[in-house]
Amino acid sequence: MIKLKHRYALAIAAALLGLAGCATSGGGNTWFDDAGLAYKYLEYGSYLGEWRRRLALKMWTGWPTFPMVFVKGVLIGGASDLAKLIESGELPRKR
Numbered sequence: 303m304i305k306l307k308h309r310y311a312l313a314i315a316a317a318l319l320g321l322a323g324c325a326t327s328g329g330g331n332t333w334f335d336d337a338g339l340a341y342k343y344l345e346y347g348s349y350l351g352e353w354r355r356r357l358a359l360k361m362w363t364g365w366p367t368f369p370m371v372f373v374k375g376v377l378i379g380g381a382s383d384l385a386k387l388i389e390s391g392e393l394p395r396k397r
Contacts, residue, residue: 316341320369321356322348333381337388 318331318341334341346356346368360366363377370377371384378387387393 316374317344317372318342318369319344319346319359319372321346321352324349324368333384333388337393339388339393 316334316339318334320331320343322345331343346352346359356368359370363370365377365379367380369381371379371381373387373393378384384393
């Protein structure tokens with residue numbers, strides 16, 4: 303289990319780590335927005351920039367791709383994993 307030790311993890315229920323120009327990162331935003339869940343989007347460069355920061359995150363978490371979705375400071379996976387949690391009801395949808 304990987305825990306996010308970032309100041310946002312203490313203040314909010316979820317964090318989405320992505321990169322500019324990544325369609326999948328935008329998909330994570332859509333799932334959070336549609337479900338009415340509070341989250342913070344943290345952008346780590348683009349495909350061509352800030353790769354060192356992203357590499358460090360990949361090595362630390364063991365998760366090979368972006369976006370990375372953390373809920374209550376714990377890595378749950380990527381955008382498709384977030385979608386599964388919302389669809390299963392483990393993360394509540396807005397009413």
